Amino acid sequence: MQIKYADQVFDVKPGKNNRLKGEINGELYEIELKSVAENEYILHYKGRKYKVLKPFQIPESGSARIIINGKDVEFDITSDQELVMKQMGLGGGASSKVSELKAPMPGLVTRILVVEGQAVTKGTPLLALEAMKMENVIKASAEGTVSAILVKQGDAVEKNQILIRF
Structure with a gap:
């Protein structure tokens, strides 16, 4: 690799x-x-x-x-x-096409940084997730268009929960 x-x-x-x-x-x-x-x-x-x-x-x-x-x-x-x-x-x-963003760990959504319909490129900040007393900005791993945001600010999420669909 x-x-x-x-x-x-x-x-x-x-x-x-x-x-x-x-x-x-x-x-x-x-x-x-x-x-x-x-x-x-x-x-x-x-x-x-x-x-x-x-x-x-x-x-x-x-x-x-x-x-x-x-x-x-x-x-x-x-x-x-x-x-x-x-x-x-x-x-x-x-194979590099991503259809959804899943929570990498349990945490609290502190900020949503995109809107539905927005085109994103690899590295675009999507949302902020507070976990282990740290705010982690989750970024797009590939380009795409946000089709649905399934969480809102303040939501508690579980590991592997779908947060955003592309």
């Missing part, structure tokens, strides 16, 4: 025993990721430890967000399958 953060691109391959192997700017690396609690990990890299919180399910492809040592980090993931399709000139197929 490929991970893009800011202007950097990381090629990542799963290794054995919770290790990830890859290449950053031509330099080979190995990272160890140990689970210490639900959605909480310790990342070991070059002799340093980093606390990683994963408040949302990480998709195989698309936008993702984690917290490293208290810093919010957003990045894009491209699966190996998508990389092969792009190399074959088949990128952007129907």
Whole structure:
């Protein structure tokens, strides 16, 4: 898989025993990721430890967000399958079409940032969800048009509840 953060691109391959192997700017690396609690990990890299919180399910492809040592980090993931399709000139197929946005975790809707009928692109802020005492802005993972908003400000939502349809 490929991970893009800011202007950097990381090629990542799963290794054995919770290790990830890859290449950053031509330099080979190995990272160890140990689970210490639900959605909480310790990342070991070059002799340093980093606390990683994963408040949302990480998709195989698309936008993702984690917290490293208290810093919010957003990045894009491209699966190996998508990389092969792009190399074959088949990128952007129907498999990347998203029809609904589901709550990544239980929480409280604090703001709705789009309206029905609005066209959105990948990365467009859709709504804000308060969870784990933090406000998380949920962004579109692909382009589309909002066809229905199924929640309103102040609604409590459960994990995987459909919030918006495209």
